[in-house]
Amino acid sequence: MVDVESYCRELEAYLCRKNDGHLIRITGPAFEQVQSWAHQGVPLKIAEAGIDRYFERYYRKGPRRRPVRIEFCEADVLDAFDDWRRAVGVTRIVEDSPGGPAVEEPAPVSPRRRSLAAQIEAAINRLTILRGSTQAGPRLDAALDSAVRALDALQSEAGRARGDARDALLQRLAKIDGELVRACAATLDESQRRSFEQQADLELLPFRERMAAEAYAASRQSALDRLVREHFGLPTL
Secondary structure, three states: OOOHHHHHHHHHHHHHHHOOOOOOOOOOHHHHHHHHHHHHOOOHHHHHHHHHHHHHHHHHOOOOOOOOOHHHHHHHHHHHHHHHHHHHOOOEEEEOOOOOOEEEEOOOOOOOOOOHHHHHHHHHHHHHHHHOOOOOOHHHHHHHHHHHHHHHHHHHHHOOOOHHHHHHHHHHHHHHHHHHHHHHHHOOOHHHHHHHHHHHHHHHHHHHHHOOHHHHHHHHHHHHHHHHHHHHOOOOO
């Protein structure tokens, strides 16, 4: 069970830091709103990522005029939660009808995105930047070079691939992606690896009892891959 009081206090403290020290208490309707996030299984780090999304948009509008309240962040928090659920392949619990039994809701379908060619081009650009930065480190130079070369070889095909050819291309992209993530994960020290494993277990804890062992293992690996991807700033292929 999620400790809702601790969950709310953690988000209250996080929002305070984002608001440059202005403390906005999470009470009344705001507490009920955040409590619903906890009951849906929104991991704390994902809720914080949703708050970050709101602040990024807020800063783009110009100088901030007043502290942000947690209520304003709900749409971004739930969007971040849906993105996380798609990434790790888990469901959440919702009421079938007001006052009715709780049922599982499937992970949302991924929305339509940029063309495959545009995604590959963006990935090549991102990996090229990483290759010249200190974020990845010299131990990953060979893996980054290999991924960039492999993606570059696919780019000319991506614009015209359809049907079975496109499916085959996606499988090759998945292989490149998996090899790169595994290469990055291999460079983690034992402390980082344990930290990521603990975070993945914590994120999946609200869903653990309802998942078959095989499904849980797959979701846990996906959660670990996501953490590795974020740590090194890798694109999603």
